[in-house]
Amino acid sequence: EPEVTQTPSHQVTQMGQEVILRCVPISNHLYFYWYRQILGQKVEFLVSFYNNEISEKSEIFDDQFSVERPDGSNFTLKIRSTKLEDSAMYFCASSTLQWNTEAFFGQGTRLTVV
Amino acid sequence: SQQGEEDPQALSIQEGENATMNCSYKTSINNLQWYRQNSGRGLVHLILIRSNEREKHSGRLRVTLDTSKKSSSLLITASRAADTASYFCATDPNRDDKIIFGKGTRLHILP
Numbered sequence: 399e400p401e402v403t404q405t406p407s408h409q410v411t412q413m414g415q416e417v418i419l420r421c422v423p424i425s426n427h428l429y430f431y432w433y434r435q436i437l438g439q440k441v442e443f444l445v446s447f448y449n450n451e452i453s454e455k456s457e458i459f460d461d462q463f464s465v466e467r468p469d470g471s472n473f474t475l476k477i478r479s480t481k482l483e484d485s486a487m488y489f490c491a492s493s494t495l496q497w498n499t500e501a502f503f504g505q506g507t508r509l510t511v512v
Numbered sequence: 513s514q515q516g517e518e519d520p521q522a523l524s525i526q527e528g529e530n531a532t533m534n535c536s537y538k539t540s541i542n543n544l545q546w547y548r549q550n551s552g553r554g555l556v557h558l559i560l561i562r563s564n565e566r567e568k569h570s571g572r573l574r575v576t577l578d579t580s581k582k583s584s585s586l587l588i589t590a591s592r593a594a595d596t597a598s599y600f601c602a603t604d605p606n607r608d609d610k611i612i613f614g615k616g617t618r619l620h621i622l623p
Contacts, residue, residue, distance in 0.1 A: 443611070506553070
């Protein structure tokens with residue numbers, strides 16, 4: 399069964415460093431998303447991406463964040479200068495349609511900023 | 513204020529019993545989805561119910577949606593130890609390009 403894959407599963411980084419989280423969405427999906435979940439808290443929307451551009455972003459997704467689809471398969475989230483409060487699980491998701499369809503999530507990348 | 517809020521926050525039941533979790537939301541929606549998350553793991557899609565549907569079944573899962581009350585329920589029948597997880601409702605607000613998760617219900621099935 400097709401699935402969304404994320405790498406790495408766990409990333410530890412020094413505060414102020416840049417990190418890139420990688421995702422390979424399901425191949426025929428057109429809509430891509432990043433969500434995060436701070437430990438013990440709810441899953442929060444960060445950004446959605448379609449047709450090579452951001453279609454919506456939350457207030458969490460500030461100038462420190464960027465997304466890119468560098469080729470036909472990868473979808474990346476970059477955090478330019480990490481802060482301690484960026485420590486969280488980051489989930490990538492993809493879907494075939496924009497509305498009225500399920501989003502398939504990856505297993506997540508646990509980011510720890512020290 | 514939260515778009516999706518589940519209750520209870522935590523639920524412990526004996527194996528074999530039925531588990532019911534509820535979700536309330538605030539704005540009009542295209543659909544409502546339920547996801548499961550095992551501890552520290554990814555989100556697994558369970559079921560999607562559209563705004564024009566009232567009830568949907570999938571195996572041991574039964575989901576209801578009442579758009580007049582802006583609420584949904586997830587029923588897991590004949591619970592098993594493997595059902596121990598957090599369960600989230602997620603709504604797809606009209607014309608919004610995202611889904612919004614509630615805080616989840618932590619379900620613990622006792623042997």
